[in-house]
Amino acid sequence: MSESVYVGMCHKIGTPQQVASRRDIVDILELLINQYNYRVRTMWSGSDREGFRFLDSDIDVMFWPTFFRVIWDFSQSEYYNIHRQTLILCDSSESPAGFTLLWLPLERASRAVLSTCMRMNGGLYISSSKFREIIHTKRSPDETIHGPCSSGTKGSLEYDNAHCFVSDFWPPSAASWIDRCHSWPPPHVVNDIVRNGCHFVAIGHKLGNHEDNEWRISFSQAEYKLVYSMNHTQFLTYGLLKLFLKEIINNELGDEDKLLCSYHMKTAVFWAIQQNTLPLWCPQNLLAGFWVCFKLLLKWVYEGISPNFFIPENNMFLSKIHGQAQTSLFSRLYGLYEKGIALLLHSPSIRSSIIDVLCNPRLTVCTDEHTLISEVEFDVELFSEIYSNESPNPSDLQCCMKYLHTVEQLIGSPLSQYQVVNLQKYTTTILQCTAFILHNMYTNTGVNKQMYIVDKMSCHMLKLAAKFGFVSDMLYIAMYYYKTLRYREALSVIEMTKVKLVQPYLIYNLHVDRERYTEALGGQSWSTKMRQAVAWNINLDKEKCYFNELLPEQQSGTQYTTSILSIPPHVLLHMLEFLSSRHVDTMRAKTALDDLQVLVHHDQGLYICYEDRDISWEILGICQQMAGNLQAALYSYQQSLRQEPSNAIQTASTQRINEL
Known part of the structure; x- marks a missing residue:
């Protein structure tokens, strides 16, 4: 059965080759941007970076200034030129495990950072709540505040942007993690992770003494490198747990009732792999790996303790899963546990793979990658x-x-x-x-x-x-x-x-x-x-003039909306043919306009997808107006306004209608 589920998960989540290509493409984009911009570093994280492409996969991006560095003790200052870089010192003496205060010992920083500081214990500390407040004043009106992040959507993708600080040094509180890495991850991965330090995101512990001023130690960089080091069965186990969480545990629950999150699933997989709970992670053992992780989650909920993978003293359940909420969650999970592996039949994404085997127990499944995807x-x-x-x-x-x-x-x-x-x-x-x-x-x-x-x-x-x-x-x-x-x-x-x-x-x-x-x-x-x-699609940057006829559309919207016009190539081709032919061949111009009209009116998603309908109707209207067919142009502009505003051209459409 596990092999059938393995194949099903490869189709749902990706084959090893697909996952590798996704990661490599994100890696090279990050490298390109960071080699160009030396003032601010950018790092992708989250499920998209890890190699998942679920419909609801989010894009998490972290930004940090290069001229600030966080150190753990004064001896580390010798590695920096204090005239070019501002040093921030960690003070974890009064914070829960996994959190810290950030102290500016020299009280010298940019005006923007100084405006986020407050006096405490005789020193100047960067306040996480003030920092979030400053950052969020610069966010788009369409974005919402989600923990330390500004959240929003680009097209159908959700994103979380987190502004943070970086340390080149591994946290002393996570030193025990290095000693635990005997079997996994391999030494070269451990060395790479430790050498790249950690980050600090602007959110305090809800039960800490300084919630408004504390910063959480973030291991996002280490985590995606750990996911990269998994074999494919381990990665699919992680994906299976994410589907289990979404489609079974959290199904039909409101956001406030969702006590478990994807991060708990990831942490369970990390612990299960490192503790050698399953001797062999292979396609035949995929369901066994899932069951090991599920039992570990069940144990954590029963005990009310979910140890952070890097700093086990940081109990990730502390502020949310306790009392009646803990009892109810355990009861729900234990009910699922009693159903055995058949509980996965409740997942639409997994059900078909299991049913195939249950209906045909002698079914042999080939897990060779070349047969999984053409x-x-x-x-x-x-x-x-x-x-x-x-x-x-x-x-x-x-x-x-x-x-x-x-x-x-x-x-x-x-x-x-x-x-x-x-x-x-x-x-x-x-x-x-x-x-x-x-x-x-x-x-x-x-x-x-x-x-x-x-x-x-x-x-x-x-x-x-x-x-x-x-x-x-x-x-x-x-x-x-x-x-x-x-x-x-x-x-x-x-x-x-x-x-x-x-x-x-x-x-x-x-x-x-x-x-x-x-x-x-x-x-x-x-x-x-x-x-x-x-x-x-042809993506036209709204800041550049490609040709005058689309300038109103490029200038439409605000600074917060999309910065490009995304135009289907067949639509742009007919537009350019119409515009050019008007000067040399009027019959060809009429044919090009007729072709464009047929395409926009009758295409069923082959050449114009749903998100491109607004700009496609708009372009048809522009060409019709130039040809003197004002009634048809008015209809096209009105149709443009009725579409999903993916290109944020409503201002231009309204302006053209008013002119008509």
């Missing part, structure tokens, strides 16, 4: 990950140069095969940004020779980007030609792009003809596949 299924997810983890859009020429320099450095470093193709796409984006920034900088300077040189450079960068980016990246060349009044050249690029976009093997928005794709590109490199058979 080449085309893996490719579709890989390119989706690459698109979803797109590099940031540089805002000026200096940023572009820094990013290109960073890419140049990364090319010479050891990279995985997934990171190589991902870096290829990053480079495409940076070159495209550079080309349009350059052109916008030197437009109307009046210096013809300068404009000629800039134009040659911009064209070269866009053509280079199109050679190793997605098929849809050719549209950036068409946009540039249209912007620079070269309509015939734009139409020539549009014609070539149109041919590529109608190929039967094209991957677009998770859609693909599997047989045609395998026949045309099976066994080819990912670099080749990306250039010949992948299209995705």
Whole structure:
């Protein structure tokens, strides 16, 4: 039965190859950003970083300033230049295990940090509550405060942003963890974790003496490295526990009644692996591993003690699971325990795998990775990950140069095969940004020779980007030609792009003809596949002018809404064909507009997904208005306003309606 559940979980959670590619893509994005920005460091954590892609997987991001460092005693100050870095000293003498006060011994810091400080015990301490207050005043109105984080959504993804401080040193209170690591994790992982220290997030212990001023020691970096070091059965056990929590334990409970969280599941897996509770973690023992962890959770709830994996003295149940709440939770869990492993039949995600075996006990299941997922299924997810983890859009020429320099450095470093193709796409984006920034900088300077040189450079960068980016990246060349009044050249690029976009093997928005794709590109490199058979939305940075007709949409919304316009390539192609043809071939312009109208009115999610309906109707309205069909344009703008406001263009739509 375990092998069947293993296969089911691989389909639900991911194969080893899928999980590895997801992690590598996040790793290279983090590396790219941190090599560029030396003032603030960024670290992804949470289930998305760990390699999960559940519908409700959250994105946790931690930020910390590089010019502050937390130390545990004064002897560690010798490693720093105190004229360039502000040192913060931990004072854990009056705090519960896992928490600390942060003291500024020299009382010297930036004005922003000093404004979060308070006098206590004759010293100046950074108050976690004041720190949260300052940080949260800068958050988006759509964000909410969740513990030490600002929480919100980007599209369908939820995120938690936490601003924190970092220490290069491992906490003395977690020294016992190092001594416990005999069998797991391996020594090189232990050394890496200890060498990278820990973080401090702005939240105090609810039962501490200084709740408003204390900081929690965060081991987020250590935790994702521990998850990385799990074998796949261990990782799937963790995923199985997350599903068990969501679909069985917490099912139909309100947020205030959910006493157990995903962090408790993760901690149980850590303890179970380290204590060798299960001698062999393999596909055949997946359910046994789950049962070991469930019994450990049951024991913790019975005793009212859930020991933190790094600092066992920190009881994670202390402030929430006690008294009547503890008794009720234990009763509920014990009721599930009495059902045995059949309790998993209550989970929609797991049920089918178990039923298959119960109905056919002699069923043999192959757990070889190559039989679990096809080449085309893996490719579709890989390119989706690459698109979803797109590099940031540089805002000026200096940023572009820094990013290109960073890419140049990364090319010479050891990279995985997934990171190589991902870096290829990053480079495409940076070159495209550079080309349009350059052109916008030197437009109307009046210096013809300068404009000629800039134009040659911009064209070269866009053509280079199109050679190793997605098929849809050719549209950036068409946009540039249209912007620079070269309509015939734009139409020539549009014609070539149109041919590529109608190929039967094209991957677009998770859609693909599997047989045609395998026949045309099976066994080819990912670099080749990306250039010949992948299209995705065109993301226009709202701070850059690509062509004038979309400027109101780019300027729509506020500083807190999405910073890009995400346009389906087929919609943008018809728009550019219409705009360019108006100057050289009016019949072709009419045909392009007719094609665009049919696409927007009748597409069933193949070329225009639900989130892109707002901008697609808007673009149709713009083209109809330019063609003089004002009644149709009004209808299209009204339709745009009725869609999910994914691109935050309501202001532009309303403005265009008022003008009509």
